[in-house]
Amino acid sequence: MRRPFIAGNWKMNTHRAEAIALAEGVVKAAAGVDGVDLAVCPPSCYLDAVGKALAGSKVLLGAQNMYFEKDGAFTGELSAAMLRDLGCTYVILGHSERRHILGETDALINKKVHAALAAGLIPILCVGELLAEREAGQTMSVIRRQFDGSLAGLSADQLKTVVIAYEPVWAIGTGKVATPQQAEEVHLALRKLIAERYNAAVADVVRIQYGGSVKPSNAADLLKQADIDGALVGGASLKADQFLGIVAGAL
Numbered sequence: 001m002r003r004p005f006i007a008g009n010w011k012m013n014t015h016r017a018e019a020i021a022l023a024e025g026v027v028k029a030a031a032g033v034d035g036v037d038l039a040v041c042p043p044s045c046y047l048d049a050v051g052k053a054l055a056g057s058k059v060l061l062g063a064q065n066m067y068f069e070k071d072g073a074f075t076g077e078l079s080a081a082m083l084r085d086l087g088c089t090y091v092i093l094g095h096s097e098r099r100h101i102l103g104e105t106d107a108l109i110n111k112k113v114h115a116a117l118a119a120g121l122i123p124i125l126c127v128g129e130l131l132a133e134r135e136a137g138q139t140m141s142v143i144r145r146q147f148d149g150s151l152a153g154l155s156a157d158q159l160k161t162v163v164i165a166y167e168p169v170w171a172i173g174t175g176k177v178a179t180p181q182q183a184e185e186v187h188l189a190l191r192k193l194i195a196e197r198y199n200a201a202v203a204d205v206v207r208i209q210y211g212g213s214v215k216p217s218n219a220a221d222l223l224k225q226a227d228i229d230g231a232l233v234g235g236a237s238l239k240a241d242q243f244l245g246i247v248a249g250a251l
């Protein structure tokens with residue numbers, strides 16, 4: 001049985017005091033929640049402060065990005081070990097904003113995935129098609145390319161620990177959520193792809209989150225689909241009550 005996992009991606013939002021207050025709000029609201037894994041991913045400059053606000057709670061800390069090298073002349077970058085030092089359990093990798101705005105390739109993302117795992121971080125690996133790709137009937141070929149490229153060289157044991165987030169790009173930050181059927185179709189196909197590339201036992205344990213305009217009003221219908229194991233939440237994770245409203249949909 002896969003345990004649901006809801007993570008908030010705060011993106012480049014909040015200021016220091018807001019980030020701490022939001023983390024405290026999530027901790028308070030999550031106090032009575034059982035049976036769901038929870039994480040928040042604040043901007044990197046607030047990881048330390050948010051980590052302190054989460055200390056001792058069931059809400060874990062995640063980063064939104066990292067670089068694959070261990071150390072050296074990489075101005076502006078953070079290593080996996082630095083994120084571990086800051087108390088991170090998770091790191092989002094291959095988010096569509098990094099793929100499409102910052103030009104990250106599957107090859108680069110793959111190096112980051114390996115570096116994250118080597119340092120003991122759990123990658124939340126994002127995949128998803130553009131609207132034009134969906135309309136051209138290319139959704140699964142895009143997902144397959146991203147899966148094969150971003151996760152190349154992982155052992156079955158490594159893949160079992162990775163979280164995959166299916167995030168159709170046309171649904172991110174647009175208010176246009178995928179229908180539960182559209183999302184489930186891709187999640188099921190992804191699980192079959194894992195079974196093909198690895199085996200059925202691995203496919204059975206890998207958690208696949210849905211992301212893209214998830215809100216308290218649509219969360220339960222998405223999360224009750226057989227192959228949707230949680231949500232990666234952007235906009236709605238910036239309000240503790242909305243984030244917890246989504247969590248309630250997983251219970």
Ligand code: PEP
Nearest residue numbers: 172173211212213234235
């Ligand atoms: C995201 O950024 O991962 C995301 C899903 O954003 P939103 O929930 O705002 O669509």
